[in-house]
Amino acid sequence: MSRAEMARLGWDSLDVLLVSGDAYVDHPAFGVALLGRWLVANGFRTGIIAQPDWNSPDGFLVMGRPRLFAGITAGCLDSMLAHYTAFRKKRHDDAYTPGGVSGQRPNRACLVYAGLARAAFPGLPIVLGGIEASLRRAVHYDFWTDKLRRPLVLDAKADLLVYGMGEIPLLAIARRLEETGDIPRDIPGTVFAGAPDFLAGEAKELPSLAALEENHSLLIDATKIMERQVQRGTGWLRQQIEARNVYFAPPAPALSTAGLDQIYSLPFTRAAHPAYREKIPAVEMIRDSVTTHRGCAGGCSFCSITLHQGRKISSRSRESIVAEVARMTKNSDWRGSLSDVGGPSANMWGAHCRGDFANCSRESCLVPEVCPNFTCDQGKIVSLLRELAARAEVKHLRVASGVRHDLALMSDEYVEALVGEFTGGQLKLAPEHLSAEVLRLMRKPGFEKFLRFLDEFGRVSEKCGKRQFVIPYLISAFPGCTERHMQELADWLRSRGWRPEQVQCFIPTPGTLATAMYFAGVDVQGKPIHVARTDAERLAQHAILLGEKRLEPKSGKKTGKRRR
Numbered sequence: 001m002s003r004a005e006m007a008r009l010g011w012d013s014l015d016v017l018l019v020s021g022d023a024y025v026d027h028p029a030f031g032v033a034l035l036g037r038w039l040v041a042n043g044f045r046t047g048i049i050a051q052p053d054w055n056s057p058d059g060f061l062v063m064g065r066p067r068l069f070a071g072i073t074a075g076c077l078d079s080m081l082a083h084y085t086a087f088r089k090k091r092h093d094d095a096y097t098p099g100g101v102s103g104q105r106p107n108r109a110c111l112v113y114a115g116l117a118r119a120a121f122p123g124l125p126i127v128l129g130g131i132e133a134s135l136r137r138a139v140h141y142d143f144w145t146d147k148l149r150r151p152l153v154l155d156a157k158a159d160l161l162v163y164g165m166g167e168i169p170l171l172a173i174a175r176r177l178e179e180t181g182d183i184p185r186d187i188p189g190t191v192f193a194g195a196p197d198f199l200a201g202e203a204k205e206l207p208s209l210a211a212l213e214e215n216h217s218l219l220i221d222a223t224k225i226m227e228r229q230v231q232r233g234t235g236w237l238r239q240q241i242e243a244r245n246v247y248f249a250p251p252a253p254a255l256s257t258a259g260l261d262q263i264y265s266l267p268f269t270r271a272a273h274p275a276y277r278e279k280i281p282a283v284e285m286i287r288d289s290v291t292t293h294r295g296c297a298g299g300c301s302f303c304s305i306t307l308h309q310g311r312k313i314s315s316r317s318r319e320s321i322v323a324e325v326a327r328m329t330k331n332s333d334w335r336g337s338l339s340d341v342g343g344p345s346a347n348m349w350g351a352h353c354r355g356d357f358a359n360c361s362r363e364s365c366l367v368p369e370v371c372p373n374f375t376c377d378q379g380k381i382v383s384l385l386r387e388l389a390a391r392a393e394v395k396h397l398r399v400a401s402g403v404r405h406d407l408a409l410m411s412d413e414y415v416e417a418l419v420g421e422f423t424g425g426q427l428k429l430a431p432e433h434l435s436a437e438v439l440r441l442m443r444k445p446g447f448e449k450f451l452r453f454l455d456e457f458g459r460v461s462e463k464c465g466k467r468q469f470v471i472p473y474l475i476s477a478f479p480g481c482t483e484r485h486m487q488e489l490a491d492w493l494r495s496r497g498w499r500p501e502q503v504q505c506f507i508p509t510p511g512t513l514a515t516a517m518y519f520a521g522v523d524v525q526g527k528p529i530h531v532a533r534t535d536a537e538r539l540a541q542h543a544i545l546l547g548e549k550r551l552e553p554k555s556g557k558k559t560g561k562r563r564r
Contacts, residue, residue, distance in 0.1 A: 001048055001273060003063060015044040016174060017066040019113050020130075021082075021105035022075035022096040022282075024050040024273040028264055029286045031130055031166070032073060037266040038167050044068070044174050050273070051097065054106045054113070057120035065124065068177045070117045071170065072158070073130030074109035076282075078509060080144050083107060086477075086505035087535055088144060095285070099278035110136075114156035125183055127173060128152060129162040134308050135511030137163045137191045137248065138226060138239055139209050141219060141519040143508040148212055148219075151239065151246045153191050159183045161191040164230070164308055165294065167263060168252040189252030196245050203238035203247060210240075219516040220524055223307075224363075227299075227513070230310045232358045254294065254314040261320035264291070270331065288328065289340040292321055292384075296344040297351060297365035297374060298404060301443045302478070302506065302514035305344050311365055313351040318384055329393035336395035341385060346402040347414060349384065351376035366406055367443050376407060378414035385422055401428040405453035406445040415453075419460035423468055427457070428502065430473040434492055435485040438478055441523060442514070471502055476541040478506045479517040480529040486544040494547070505542045 001024060006014070016039055020032040028034045032048055039046040047066070052059035060070075075082070075096055083091055083102065090102070097104045106112040110132050117126055136152040153161040160183065162169045169189035176184040185192060206225060207218040222239075229235055230251050237248035255263065270287055272280050293315040296305045321341075328334060343349065353365070355373035365374040389397040399422045408415050419427070431450040433439055439446060454470060461468045476486060493500055508515040513524070523529050532538045 001050065001062075001275065006045075006047070006063060009045075011045045013045070014047045014063055014066040015039075015068050015178075016046045016071060017049065017060075017063065017069075017117075018046060018071045018073070019049045019052065019060070019117065020073050020075050021051060021079055021109040021113070023098055023104075023276060023280050024048050025280060025283055026269045026271060026273065027283070027286065028266075028268055028291065029076075029289070031076065033268065034263065034266075035071070035129075035166055035170055037268065038263060039171065039174060041266055042171055042174075051104045052113070052116070054116060057116045060116055060120035065121050068174055069125040069127050069159075070121060071127045071129055072110055072113045072117060072133075072156075073128070074113075074132035075105065075130065078132045078135065079105055079107055079109040080142075081507065081509060084144060086507045087538065093281075095281040098272070098276045098280050100281045110152055111156050114158055118157065125160070125177065126156070126158040127160045127162060127170070128156055128158045129166045129170065131304060131308060133161050134163040135304055135509065137161055137511075138206060138222065138237075138246070139212055139219075139241070140510040141508060141515055142510060143515075148209065150209065150241050151191065151193075153246060154193055154241060154244065159192065160187075162189055163191060163248075164189050164251055164310070165255070167255060167259075185247075186249065187252075188250050190249050192247055193244055194247050196240070196243075198245065198247060199236055199238065203236035206237055206239040206248075208240035209242065217520040217522050217526055219519055220513065220522070220526075223511070223513045223516045224524070226511075227306055227363070230307055231312070231360065234358065251310070254310065254312060257315060257317050260294070260314060260316045264316060264320055264324055270328065271333075285339075287333075288335065288338055290321060290324055290328075290338060290388075291343055292316055292341060292349040293343040293351075295348075297348060298345060298367070299364035299443055301441060301517070302475070302509075302512055304509065304512060306513075307511050309344065312353070312357060313348050315350050318387075321384065322387065325388050325391065325394070329391065334393065336393065338388060338394060338397040340398060340400050340402075341388065342399060342402050344402065345404045345407075346399050347378055347381055347404055347407055347418075348376055349381050364443050366404065367445055370407065370410065376410075378408070378411035382414055382417040385417065389421070396424065397422055398424045400424070400426075403427065403429060405429050405431075406449045409449060409452055409456070415456050416460055419457050419468070420464045420466070423461075423466075425467075426469050426471050428471045428473060429453070432473060432475045433478070433481070433485070434489040435481070438481045438485055441480040441517065441529070442475075442478060472498075472500065473502045473504070474500055474545060476503060476505050476545050477532040477538040479514055479521075479531050480523065481506075481532070481541065482530050483541055483544060486541045490544050490547065493545075499547060500545060503542065503545050505538055
């Protein structure tokens with residue numbers, strides 16, 4: 001992060017500069033740290049500028065001009081989501097910043113940082129990446145301005161945008177620039193602007209910006225096309241934006257088990273950079289956690305993983321995971337507990353598809369029922385957890401969240417071990433809702449599966465003599481959800497004596513199918529659905545679930561125009 005650190009490494013200049021809206025934490029859960037380690041391991045001298053002052057390009061100059069390119073990311077969260085609540089109120093904290101203070105990154109960080117990088121280094125290639133760039137790679141609905149926005153690669157005037165997990169495309173970009181000096185136009189997992197005749201006839205057309213502004217329901221079609229591109233792993237896409245076209249290369253292949261093992265064996269310190277004097281809240285949350293796999297087979301309509309990591313599961317080897325835990329226990333700040341072991345979904349390590357995944361027409365491997373081609377040996381997950389927990393240095397091992405209860409129900413062995421051995425009093429699950437209508441729109445399993453799991457949870461807890469609780473994640477104001485639906489859910493919660501704590505009012509984040517439904521006011525079949533658009537409507541649904549005094553809908557400024 002400084003010239004002094006470069007000198008200690010014997011570097012007189014950088015090959016690659018990475019700029020992030022997060023503080024620099026040398027942990028594999030932080031994308032910039034992981035990519036930086038990966039590039040260095042492959043021979044590229046890499047520097048990181050974390051949360052620079054965005055009022056001047058001077059902060060970008062501390063390590064000089066990089067030789068190949070500058071990589072820009074907003075950080076682990078979309079910067080607008082990091083700054084604003086579901087009701088567009090300013091957040092007062094930021095878990096990825098020293099001291100947890102807010103305001104250390106700008107709104108629309110990718111746009112701002114890209115502009116500063118161009119000012120600091122005229123002519124230097126600019127590459128965008130991370131979750132903000134990935135989910136804004138095409139024309140997208142922006143909740144905070146209530147309008148469609150152009151692909152980020154255009155507005156940021158970037159040379160390339162990397163979508164999905166970035167190790168393979170970013171390394172390919174660095175190598176190509178090293179070899180030729182030219183901006184590559186054929187690397188999987190990238191997006192770029194080009195002439196209208198580029199790839200003429202070879203790319204599938206996404207609805208243009210003009211068409212989307214005229215017919216809002218086309219955003220659902222566009223999102224489904226992009227989902228299929230990610231799942232099937234083939235085919236170019238093209239989208240017309242006024243007189244220009246944006247091109248989407250096929251997704252980069254997922255890292256193999258050997259590739260993941262190599263990534264996670266890099267010498268991460270699992271600590272914040274020593275320049276920081278205040279604690280970074282996110283470090284406390286993830287320091288003692290272990291990632292076992294990537295991807296999620298669920299395909300929930302509101303989740304970014306489908307468009308970012310995809311449904312196909314990529315898993316690390318058992319040996320790699322055990323070796324990482326062994327390294328963790330040797331750290332001076334090891335506290336004896338593994339706080340979480342898993343991935344986007346905790347019980348999908350080692351899962352794979354026995355069918356032809358590239359030609360699969362399903363939108364979810366688990367909904368409406370678990371696909372017969374989806375194979376997941378949850379007994380092996382139990383064996384892994386027990387092996388880690390048996391280490392002398394490990395006092396506690398917890399699986400605190402991310403469990404797919406519908407998948408867990410397919411293995412009595414997993415449920416018994418999860419509840420009896422690896423739940424520390426509370427287990428967070430995500431039924432999200434009770435209504436069959438709403439769950440269908442969410443691509444979530446039926447509520448009866450959640451009820452079955454609750455019965456099993458209670459039975460095993462009693463059998464083990466443990467007093468334990470399930471903490472449900474719930475969503476209010478989802479597209480298609482009405483106050484009647486929320487009242488039904490609230491009544492059910494009260495019937496069990498539950499007062500929910502983990503309640504999120506739906507936020508239409510860019511790129512998801514649920515956001516497209518919110519924008520269009522129709523479901524995926526084109527049928528009109530109710531959408532709570534005003535703050536009054538959204539607050540009313542939220543208040544019902546929290547058991548507060550029922551709020552009657554009030555007239556108020558809508559967050560959008562009448563939808564076509």
